[in-house]
Amino acid sequence: MPGLLESCRDLYDTEDLYDVLKVRKNASQQEIKKGYHKLSLKVHPDRVKEDDKSEATQKFQTLGKIYSILSDKEKRAVYDETGDIDEENDVEQDKDWYEYWRMLFAKISIKDIQEYEKKYKGSKEELKDLKAAYLESEGDMDVILESVLCATIDDEDRFAKILKDFIKKKEVPDFKAFSKESKTKKAKRRKEAEAEAEEAKDAMKEIGMKETDSLKAMIQKRHAARGASADDFFAQLEAKYAEPKRPKPGTSRKSKSKSKS
Secondary structure, X not given: OOOHHXXXXXXXXXXXHHHHHOOOOOOOHHHHHHHHHHHHHHHOHHHOOHHHHHHHHHHHHHHHHHHHHHOOHHHHHHHHHHOOOOHHHHOOOOOOHHHHHHHHOOOOOHHHHHHHHHHXXXXXXXXXXHHHHHHHHOOOHHHHHHHOOOXXXXXXXXXXXXXXXXXXXXXXXXXXXXXXXXXXXXXXXXXXXXXXXXXXXHHHHHHHHHHHHHHHHHHHHHOHHHOOHHHHHHHHHHHHHOOOOOOOOOOOOOOOHHHHO
16 A cells, blocks of 8 residues: 555645645634545545546545644644654554544535625625636626625625725726626516526425535535535535534544545
8 A cells, every 4th residue: 555645746736744635834724624635525435427436535544644734733743843754553454434534524504505695795805706707707796796605696686786886996997798687588588587496496305305415506506606515605604513523532444445535
């Protein structure tokens, strides 16, 4: 079995643990956890196609090993000083990295999403995201509503008012796609949004207790234009609400990674 640094080189083209997680060497524990979570979501064996599961599993396990070192104050200090990994003592070879990941990142609920949405809407973070979406899309409201987290058709008028204020203050240019948008396009957007809402409502009735998955599917669909941004949204929520759970002293976990991860 290859060592951790060798796996990093083969799978991520670098032997630097910080480079793999895409964080600075002086990153805080929160930044390291966020980096680990964001990358692990992209290679989680349950989120990739069947043909990609083998490589994804290797990457997923490697990320878990990296985080287990960088999240440990003493192990991180030794690595920072020497650049080496003690494979025998620092890395648990038989650890269930799938279970380790789930212990760190608890599943989110509809209530969590609603609480996040309540804090996010009207915040400085939302204004920043709205401005960025406006500039990137050059004023296309269709793209703006797809890009801003938690946005729905009901936010359109509020967004338009904020953007007009940005334009008036010369914080953003006056794009024609925004200021000269036709009534036909606006009506079409609302009609499609209403149809999507009805589909989502019917889906929730059919799946009953699995309504969280339905809500996730709605968010995934809404943010399709942003690629992995919906995963980033869930990563923020999971990292925010997850409470680390530590196993009781003296207990050990047998590897299930071959079957699950």
